[in-house]
Amino acid sequence: MDLPVVDLAPYLRAAAGDAAPAGEEELRALCATVSASLQDTGALLVMDPRCSAVDNDHFLDVVERYFARSADTKRLQERPHLHYQVGVTPEGVEVPRSLVDKNMQEKIRCMPEEFQPATPKGPDAKWRYMWRVGPRPANTRFKELNSEPVIPEGLPEWKETMDSWGSKMISAIEVVAEMAAIGFGLSKDAFTSLMKEGPHLLAPTGSDLQRHRSRAIGHCMVLFLCHCMPSIQTSTSDARADGLGINDDFVLHEDVPKLDQYFFLYVSTS
Template structure:
C-alpha cells in the first residue's frame, strides 16, 4: 500500500524584488529561482511578493472575488460564456479538461517522465476542479475581427453589491498587474 505524502498548502512566497534589484547571477537571485522552481514542482503554484503592487489593492481585489464566488451557482452561471470559449466571464469548476488528457504527443511525454515527476493522473479525463474569472484588460480592436470573443464586452455580475464595485476594482487590479 502506497503512503501518500500530505502536502501543506502554505505556498512559498517568492520575492520578486530580489530579481529586480540584484544581479541575475547573484547567490540571492539564484536561491530565489530555486525556491520558485521547487514550489512549482511541489505545488504547481507559488505566491509572488512585488513591492510595486499595493497590499490594499490586493486585499480589495481578493475581497471582491471572495464575495463573487460566494454566490450560488445559479448566479455564477449567468456569467458563463461557453460560446466564446470562456474567454470572458466565469468558468466554473469541472468545466475545463486538461489538454494532455486527449493529446497523444503530450501523453507520450508524460509517460517518459519519472513517476515522481508526472502530473496527477489525467487518464480518467477529469475536468479541472478550479473556478476562474476572465476579465480582459484591453480595448476592443479598432478593426473587424473573425474572433467573436474579441468583440465581446467584459462580463459584470448582476448583483448590486458586486456590480457597483466590479469594474473599478478589476481595472485597478489589472493595471497593477500590467504595471508591475
C-alpha cells in the same frame, strides 16, 4: 529550482529618469537576470513596489464573494457563444491537456515516478472568470476576443477592482517584457509593441473544496492541470492557499513561495 527574485524598483526609477548613470551596469545585469531566467526555466519571481498585499487582498475578497455564490447564480454570467472569452467558465467545461495529448501522456510516463504529476481523469473542477483589461483595438476581426465585459449583479466594486488589479499586473508584465528584451539584446519595445491593445485577460479561478473532496489523489486535490496558454506571459499573484507548483519535463519542483508584493510569471511554450 531556485528562481531569482527580481525587484523592479531600480528599473522603474531609471525609466522615470531618477537613476544615476553609475547604475547602468546594475540595470543591464538585472535585465540579463530576467532574460536568462525566462530562457532557462520559463519562470520568474518579480517584486513590484507599485503593488501591495492590501491590493491583492482586496481583489481576493471580491472574487471569493463571487465564487461563493450558487452555481445557478454564477451561470448568469456564462457566455458560451463567445467561447467563454468573457464572463464565467463553469466547472466541468475545460478538459486537461493531459487527457487528450498523447505526447504529454508519454512525457509523464517517462518522468521518474516520484516526480510524476497527479493526473485527474475528468474535466476541471474549477470556475474561471474572464475579465478583459486594457484598451481594445478600434477595428478587429476577432470580436470574441474583444467583447464587452460581463459584470455580475450585486457586486458594485467588481469593475473597479478587476480593472485596478488587472492594470497592476499588466504594468508589471510590461516592465518584465522590456527588461527581457534588453537582456536578449533586442530593442526595449520588441515585446511590448506586440502586446499593445492585445486581448489581455484577468482570469481569477475558484473551486469548492468541500464539494470536490473526492478528487483527492493521495494528499493532493487536483482541481486543474495542463492547459495550453496562448499568452506571451502569464502572471499569478499571491493566493490564500498553497498548491501552485512548477513542473518541467522531468521534475515537479517546489511550490512557488507565498510572498507579499511578488508576482510569479511564466512564459508559454505551447
